Amino acid sequence: MATVRSSSEGILSDDRRPQREELIGLLTKAYWMEIETVMNYVTNSINPDGVRAQEVRESLEEDIQEELGHAQQFATRIKELYGVVPSSVDFTAEQSFLAPPEHQTDIVHVIKGVIEAETGAIEHYNRLIEFTDEIDPVTNDMVIAILRDEEGHRRLFEGYLREYEAEGLA
Ligand SMILES: [Fe+2]
Ligand SMILES: [Fe+2]
Numbered sequence: 691m692a693t694v695r696s697s698s699e700g701i702l703s704d705d706r707r708p709q710r711e712e713l714i715g716l717l718t719k720a721y722w723m724e725i726e727t728v729m730n731y732v733t734n735s736i737n738p739d740g741v742r743a744q745e746v747r748e749s750l751e752e753d754i755q756e757e758l759g760h761a762q763q764f765a766t767r768i769k770e771l772y773g774v775v776p777s778s779v780d781f782t783a784e785q786s787f788l789a790p791p792e793h794q795t796d797i798v799h800v801i802k803g804v805i806e807a808e809t810g811a812i813e814h815y816n817r818l819i820e821f822t823d824e825i826d827p828v829t830n831d832m833v834i835a836i837l838r839d840e841e842g843h844r845r846l847f848e849g850y851l852r853e854y855e856a857e858g859l860a
Pocket of ligand 2: 757808811843
């Protein structure tokens with residue numbers, strides 16, 4: 691006997707399948723963004739040289755665990771929505787701005803790259819929040835919490851950039 695889930699079951703109901711599939715696509719993009727951020731924050735928590743790079747390196751090192759946690763949350767939600775979490779064969783890199791600079795003392799390059807990555811996440815998560823607003827309160831709630839983390843990350847790095855701007859170095 692086929693189970694027909696009624697629309698009273700919200701986003702998990704059978705008649706919401708098209709919206710659910712679109713949502714899984716948006717969540718998959720978010721998952722990749724987090725995974726790529728983890729890779730590049732590992733890179734940039736290690737490469738930079740110099741006394742002033744230390745603060746940036748340490749703060750990226752802390753963020754790695756947080757971004758990994760975000761990736762795991764997005765992956766879990768994909769499964770809950772009857773999707774399948776992809777493997778690395780489907781991965782396409784997009785964060786060229788976080789590639790190592792020519793000189794490893796160029797910390798402004800790293801700071802600007804982090805701000806760009808966080809801005810990309812903020813834009814995509816705002817879209818996810820808008821998309822789920824009426825149809826999926828659980829994903830909506832989850833992404834709102836993640837968005838706050840990303841806004842906090844960006845604000846911290848904007849502060850670092852201000853210091854360099856004040857000295858005419860950025
Ligand atoms: Fe994140
Ligand atoms: Fe972040």
